[in-house]
Amino acid sequence: MIEKSEKDSREGLLINITGNGKGKTTSALGTCMRALGWGWQVSIIQFIKNKQENGEKRFAATIAENLEMVQCGLGLTHNSRASDAQHIEAARNAWEKAKSHLRAGKADLMVFDELNIVLKLGWLDVDDVINALRKRPKRVHVIITGRNAPDKLIAASDLVSEIKEIKHPYKSGIKARKGIEY
Amino acid sequence: MIEKSEKDSREGLLINITGNGKGKTTSALGTCMRALGWGWQVSIIQFIKNKQENGEKRFAATIAENLEMVQCGLGLTHNSRASDAQHIEAARNAWEKAKSHLRAGKADLMVFDELNIVLKLGWLDVDDVINALRKRPKRVHVIITGRNAPDKLIAASDLVSEIKEIKHPYKSGIKARKGIEY
Numbered sequence: 265m266i267e268k269s270e271k272d273s274r275e276g277l278l279i280n281i282t283g284n285g286k287g288k289t290t291s292a293l294g295t296c297m298r299a300l301g302w303g304w305q306v307s308i309i310q311f312i313k314n315k316q317e318n319g320e321k322r323f324a325a326t327i328a329e330n331l332e333m334v335q336c337g338l339g340l341t342h343n344s345r346a347s348d349a350q351h352i353e354a355a356r357n358a359w360e361k362a363k364s365h366l367r368a369g370k371a372d373l374m375v376f377d378e379l380n381i382v383l384k385l386g387w388l389d390v391d392d393v394i395n396a397l398r399k400r401p402k403r404v405h406v407i408i409t410g411r412n413a414p415d416k417l418i419a420a421s422d423l424v425s426e427i428k429e430i431k432h433p434y435k436s437g438i439k440a441r442k443g444i445e446y
Numbered sequence: 447m448i449e450k451s452e453k454d455s456r457e458g459l460l461i462n463i464t465g466n467g468k469g470k471t472t473s474a475l476g477t478c479m480r481a482l483g484w485g486w487q488v489s490i491i492q493f494i495k496n497k498q499e500n501g502e503k504r505f506a507a508t509i510a511e512n513l514e515m516v517q518c519g520l521g522l523t524h525n526s527r528a529s530d531a532q533h534i535e536a537a538r539n540a541w542e543k544a545k546s547h548l549r550a551g552k553a554d555l556m557v558f559d560e561l562n563i564v565l566k567l568g569w570l571d572v573d574d575v576i577n578a579l580r581k582r583p584k585r586v587h588v589i590i591t592g593r594n595a596p597d598k599l600i601a602a603s604d605l606v607s608e609i610k611e612i613k614h615p616y617k618s619g620i621k622a623r624k625g626i627e628y
Contacts, residue, residue, distance in 0.1 A: 277615060277626060281469055285607035286461075291469035293476030298501025299625040301508075319480025326483075327508075373625065405626060424613040425467035430606035433459060443481040443555065444459060444587060 276372075276405040277422040278397060282380055282413035285427035286445075292375045292407045293320050299373045299405075300330050307332045307371035309362050311355060312378035312410075314339040318446040332371070336361065337378070355387035362396075369401035380410030383417065390414045458554075458587040459604040460579060464562055464595035467609035468627075474557045474589045475502050481555045481587075482512055489514045489553035491544050493537060494560035494592075496521040500628040514553070518543065519560070537569035544578075551583035562592030565599065572596045 279295075281288045296306045308324070313335045324333035336358030338346035346354070362376055383390050394416060397406060408417070418424050440446055461477075463470040478488045490506070495517045506515035518540030520528035528536070544558055565572050576598060579588060590599070600606050622628055 277623070279468075279626075282612075283610070285609075286605060287463055287469060287473035287476075287607045287609065290476030290480070291473040291609075293479045294469075294472030294474065294502070295476075295626060297475045297479055297505050298472070298628065301501030301503065301505030302625045304625050319483030320476070321483065323479050323483030418612065421613060422615045423468060424611075425469045426610040426612050427467075427469065427473075428465070428608040428610060430464075430600065430608050431603060432606075433604045441459070443484045443486055444461075444477060446480065 275402050276400070278420060279405070279407045279423045279425075280380070280413045280418060280421045281407065281409045281425050281427065282411060282418075283425070283427035283429075284411055285429040286432065287427045288409040288411075289320075289377055291425070291427075292377060292409050295407060296331065296373060296375060300327065303330070304372035305330055305370060306373045306375075307365055308334070308375040308377060309358055309365070310335040310337060310377040311358050311382045312337040312340045316446075319443055334361065340381070351385070352387045355382045358382075359388050359393070366396060366400045366404065366406075369404055371404065373405045373407070375407045375409070378410040379408045380413040380417070382410070383414050384410075384412040390416050393417070394420045457584050458582070460602060461587070461589045461605045461607075462562070462595045462600060462603045463589065463591045463607050463609065464593060464600075465607070465609035465611075466593055467611040468614065469609045470591040470593075471502075471559055473607070473609075474559060474591050477589060478513065478555060478557060482509065485512070486554035487512055487552060488555045488557075489547055490516070490557040490559060491540060491547070492517040492519060492559040493540050493564045494519040494522045498628075501625055516543065522563070533567070534569045537564045540564075541570050541575070548578060548582045548586065548588075551586055553586065555587045555589070557589045557591070560592040561590045562595040562599070564592070565596050566592075566594040572598050575599070576602045 281291050299306050324331045338354050463473050481488050506513045520536050
């Protein structure tokens with residue numbers, strides 16, 4: 265079902281990119297590229313991703329004047345050693361940072377990468393998140409990514425895309441690739 | 447159904463991002479950002495898009511040493527005045543450029559933006575396209591975007607995502623927005 269949302273064209277959109285297919289984070293990053301092209305300020309907060317090198321981070325470092333990117337997670341892989349309590353603490357710290365950035369309104373576009381997962385895992389309260397999103401400066405666009413977006417957050421969003429995996433090389437044992445997956 | 451593909455991990459992937467939801471081109475652009483972060487050469491050929499300003503083009507101009515971006519289309523809007531013959535000519539010229547870039551192998555990642563649409567409209571022959579993709583230098587990754595990816599091209603791809611529209615502000619009369627949609 266395609267739902268409607270009522271927004272003035274000068275108001276920032278709340279966008280959610282969810283689903284099990286490849287392309288959620290990259291879609292958000294590509295929108296950042298567009299926004300940067302127009303000279304906007306952009307801020308990306310990566311919730312799950314840890315300090316490991318990735319292409320977007322290396323890239324952001326080259327254009328640091330307009331694009332801020334912080335990785336606030338502890339990773340979420342089978343060999344990640346963080347406890348639930350540590351993940352929850354990291355998520356809360358990331359969310360405090362996200363909220364203070366939202367309130368300050370310095371960025372025209374903010375990306376909260378993997379926030380859907382954090383909410384799904386119950387590390388943050390979805391009502392608190394929606395509340396803070398509602399109170400943001402009106403012009404600010406927000407893109408949230410991650411699988412399994414909560415229904416309440418979808419209801420609060422202006423634009424939601426679901427990326428479905430049709431075919432993925434992981435199935436035949438290809439590892440994540442530099443430049444494509446990270 | 448998720449199909450398998452057999453690829454050596456040093457071989458470039460053929461990726462297709464299709465579906466009716468927002469996020470196809472931006473997903474490709476975000477992958478370019480990752481690739482650029484790793485110092486790769488990247489080339490983007492936009493098939494349908496015309497010379498109008500867009501955020502990605504403005505952005506590409508700021509990092510021209512590693513990222514090439516050419517717009518080869520005539521637009522595809524209700525008020526586009528190009529004839530079918532003109533569209534076909536533009537698509538063929540774009541494809542010749544794409545093929546010669548593929549053959550030369552100067553880029554590590556190439557994006558053929560909206561090529562799915564061009565194929566769907568019959569402006570290029572899908573077998574010719576698949577043939578040229580098969581003959582590309584093995585290390586080169588290719589991302590093709592656009593609605594309605596042809597079945598034959600999906601079968602030839604390593605990774606396919608379908609972006610489904612769950613909710614879109616266009617439905618309530620919001621126009622395309624700078625920095626988000628272009």
